Every structure is written in structure tokens, then in C-alpha cells.
Amino acid sequence: MQLEITVNGKHLERKVDGDQRLIDFLREELGFTGVKEGCGVGECGACTVLIDGESVLSCLTRVAQVDGKEVLTVEGLAEGEDLHPVQQAFVETGGVQCGFCTPGFIMVAVELLERNPDPSREEIREWIEGNICRCTGYVKIVDAIELAAERMRTEGEKVGT
Amino acid sequence: MAFELLVPEDEEALFSLMEEKDYRLLAGGTDLYVQMEKDLLSPDRVIDITEVMAEPKIEEKKEKISILATATFQEIAESLLINRYFPVLAQSALAVGATQLRNMATIGGNICNASPSADSLIALYLLNPELVLKSSSRERQIALEDFITGPGETELFRGEYLKSLEISKISEDFSHYFEKVGRRNALDISVCTMGYILKEEDGIIEELRLAYGAVAPTVIRATSVEEYLEGKRLNQENVAEAKKLVKSEISPISDIRGSAEYREKVAARLVEKIGNNTDSSQ
Ligand SMILES: Cc1cc2nc3c(=O)[nH]c(=O)nc-3n(C[C@H](O)[C@H](O)[C@H](O)COP(=O)(O)OP(=O)(O)OC[C@H]3O[C@@H](n4cnc5c(N)ncnc54)[C@H](O)[C@@H]3O)c2cc1C
Ligand code: FES
Ligand code: FES
Numbered sequence: 001m002q003l004e005i006t007v008n009g010k011h012l013e014r015k016v017d018g019d020q021r022l023i024d025f026l027r028e029e030l031g032f033t034g035v036k037e038g039c040g041v042g043e044c045g046a047c048t049v050l051i052d053g054e055s056v057l058s059c060l061t062r063v064a065q066v067d068g069k070e071v072l073t074v075e076g077l078a079e080g081e082d083l084h085p086v087q088q089a090f091v092e093t094g095g096v097q098c099g100f101c102t103p104g105f106i107m108v109a110v111e112l113l114e115r116n117p118d119p120s121r122e123e124i125r126e127w128i129e130g131n132i133c134r135c136t137g138y139v140k141i142v143d144a145i146e147l148a149a150e151r152m153r154t155e156g157e158k159v160g161t
Numbered sequence: 162m163a164f165e166l167l168v169p170e171d172e173e174a175l176f177s178l179m180e181e182k183d184y185r186l187l188a189g190g191t192d193l194y195v196q197m198e199k200d201l202l203s204p205d206r207v208i209d210i211t212e213v214m215a216e217p218k219i220e221e222k223k224e225k226i227s228i229l230a231t232a233t234f235q236e237i238a239e240s241l242l243i244n245r246y247f248p249v250l251a252q253s254a255l256a257v258g259a260t261q262l263r264n265m266a267t268i269g270g271n272i273c274n275a276s277p278s279a280d281s282l283i284a285l286y287l288l289n290p291e292l293v294l295k296s297s298s299r300e301r302q303i304a305l306e307d308f309i310t311g312p313g314e315t316e317l318f319r320g321e322y323l324k325s326l327e328i329s330k331i332s333e334d335f336s337h338y339f340e341k342v343g344r345r346n347a348l349d350i351s352v353c354t355m356g357y358i359l360k361e362e363d364g365i366i367e368e369l370r371l372a373y374g375a376v377a378p379t380v381i382r383a384t385s386v387e388e389y390l391e392g393k394r395l396n397q398e399n400v401a402e403a404k405k406l407v408k409s410e411i412s413p414i415s416d417i418r419g420s421a422e423y424r425e426k427v428a429a430r431l432v433e434k435i436g437n438n439t440d441s442s443q
Binding site for chain 1: 163164165166167168187189190191194195198199207209211235258259260261262264265
């Protein structure tokens, strides 16, 4: 099929197999290897991307389903040299250890802060329930999202694209 | 394995694609793709139905609320109409833990997959929706309890799809409750789920509807408990009797989440939640 899609702000037209998994399309065809595959069956959140602003699992999505839509991966967050505030906060608080889970957490956190600029720690925990991290014990991840929220509120920065 | 994935834009195109032999309908894909990944299914053709239904997903119609099959759990959890009229349904939608899954998973998929531990089914068994099924030649309505016939089994005919569910509004005097014991993931079931709606007058139960999940081949209504408790007070003696009755209603199995005995204990213990928490949505 002929796919028309916007990925990280860039409009693309490609001939693709409609049944290709979105994660494979993003990683293999477009080189966005920030999208990680942990489990392949919906249980770890490592493959999270935003489609039209909503977090979805790219391992359980096929490209024909995203025809005409806008996809955002972790690679699309930074503006030039400037990391997105959520990325910056993960780096600073130690929310990143091995880093495998990080893009998934960052994407779901970006969605959260877009919808709720001032979440409680409890709300943050609930929102990231579908993401698994084997290294950090989650506290630093919650710290990171809290810090990002605070900065984004005070700086009035805009999330996403 | 490769398959053909088609995304029809209107109902007519959908029906004509369904004339082919081996197809499966797709909504959020959170059950279907997992089942395909685990080689439990391998359709040649998968038909995405989400573009066919672009109307408002949740709508108030006089005495009823109409919900399109493709409404996601996130949309249901956030809907003002659902929170106002059917808090238990909003609570069950939120019980699907992961944000990403709530964004993807639809209520129609939850119904048609007919898992004994499908969270929304607890709420729906309490609310008795009529399901609207459509094929190229006709539209019919069927009660949810008649539609689901076993684990993963429904009365959906070839060439038909689930379009919407219509739920009659209920009195705002009901208190609503939903609880899930034990997380679930892709293919497992939870330990036990329970939900009820309850109307009390001066400490006497006027109406109780009680549903259980993960402890029988389908979600069930514990009707003997409902009948026993109606007209009574929730004192120790009555609760003890109700716990016995629950055990006679269920037929749990053992799996990695819990043994049959454990499930039975949990199901009985959950009876204590009736009335204690008059509105868990607060
Ligand atoms: C990691 C993980 C965790 C999960 N946790 C939970 C949980 O906590 N609680 C829970 O209840 N479920 C859970 N599930 C299961 C799943 O997310 C739900 O059952 C979901 O509601 C399925 O909806 P869907 O739109 O993704 O269905 P799909 O996978 O698209 O479809 C499911 C089935 O229904 C059929 N179908 C779908 N829509 C229609 C329609 N409109 N008409 C006719 N047939 C249709 C499909 O052909 C398919 O057979 C989980 C799944 C995963 C992968
Ligand atoms: S790789 Fe998609 S959820 Fe684990
Ligand atoms: S940092 Fe290693 S899995 Fe999360």
C-alpha cells in the first residue's frame, strides 16, 4: 500500500506492507531506534510512541492503521540541541540507568503533562503503570516527571510538537 | 506470518470485505495481535473497523446512553456521561492499568473477545446493555448475557459486526463499586473481579446487582446472592450466608495467578465490600 504519514514532524510517502508492525517500520525503515522492543506483546511499554498525541504501543500496531496520522517518537522531542524538558529531567534525576525503558517512559510522560500539567506523584505512578523498568525502582522516574512538570509549568514551555 | 490488513472507510466497504472467507475484525488490536503473535490465530485477512465509526462515540439519547463499539477505555473513563450515569463502567475502564492500553483497547473488543476476566464486562453485566449487531442484510439487537456464550465465544455471526451498545439509564440512587484482585496481562486472567450496584433504604437493601469475573467460564451475575440479600440488612449473619451462596455460584479454575481455592476465598471475601463503600467513585 501507499502510506502517507508524518513522523517526527516530517511528512513521508512510502510503499509499505500494510501488515508491517509500526515498531519495525520506525526502527528498520526509518532508523528511529529509540523505539525499543521489550516484550512484543503489550506488556512492557518500551515501544510506546504517540499517535496524534496519544500514547500507543507500536508493537501492537500495524502501519496500515496509522495511514494519514502523525507519529512522534523520542527522536522527535528535542529541538535542535535542546532536550525536551522531560528528557532533560530524566538525565538529571538519574531516571535513566541502562536506558532501555527510557524512551517509553518519556513518551507516556509527555502525554501525561500535555493533559495534566500538575500531576500528583500518585497520578504519575498510575499513568506510567504500563511501563516496566528493571533498573531504577521507579522512584527516580517519578522524580524526573515531577521535575519536568514543575519546570514546564514555570517556564510555560510547550510540550510535544 | 503475513496477512492482508484492510481499513475500509465506510460500512458498505466493510460488508463487502467481510464476504471473503477467512477474516478477523480489528479494533484496538490488543487481543487480536497478541493472539496472532502467540500463534493462536492466523487469519489471512484482518479488517480494521475503526474508520467506519467516526460518529460521537458516547451519546445521550433520552432514556439511554449509546456507546460505539470502538470507544476506547480512556474515552469511557473520561466521559462525563459515563461518570454521571454509570460510574461502575468508568471504574472498570480505569482498571485496565496501562495508559497505552486504555488508549488502544475498545469496549467492543473487550465484549467480543469475551474473556471471563474482561474488566468492562463486570460493569456491563450489571447494566444489561442491548448490543446492536449489523450485517449487510440486517440489524439486530441482543442482550449482552445472551451474546456471550462461553470463554471467547459469542453469538456474533459471520458477516456481522458489533456497532454499539445501548444502556438504559438507571436511578441515580444506586451506589457503584468495582474491584479487581490481581493484575492481569496479555493472556492471563486476574484472580477475581467483582462489581455491584446497590440501592438501600434505611439500611435495608432494596436492589442489588452483583457480578463476578475470572471465577467462571464467563462473567456471571450472582443472582442467588442478589435475591437473598434483597429486603435484608447487611448484618453479620446475612453476609455469612451470602458468602456461602457466592461459592455455589462460581466455578473457579487454578492457574499461575491463583488456585481455585484461593479464588473462591477471594470471591467470598469480596462480599464484605457490599455496602461498606457506598461510593467508590468519590
Ligand atoms: C498487556 C495487556 C494487558 C491487558 N489488560 C487487560 C485488563 O486489565 N482488563 C481487560 O479487560 N483486558 C485487558 N487486556 C485485554 C484487551 O486489552 C481487552 O480485551 C480489549 O478491550 C480488547 O479490545 P481491542 O479493541 O484491542 O480488541 P481487538 O484485539 O481489536 O479485538 C478483540 C476481538 O474482538 C473482535 N472485535 C473487536 N471489535 C469488534 C466489533 N466491533 N465487532 C465484532 N468483533 C469485534 C476482534 O475480531 C477480536 O476477535 C489486556 C491486554 C494486554 C495485551
Ligand atoms: S514491546 Fe511493545 S509493549 Fe513491550
Ligand atoms: S533504566 Fe534499565 S530498564 Fe529502566
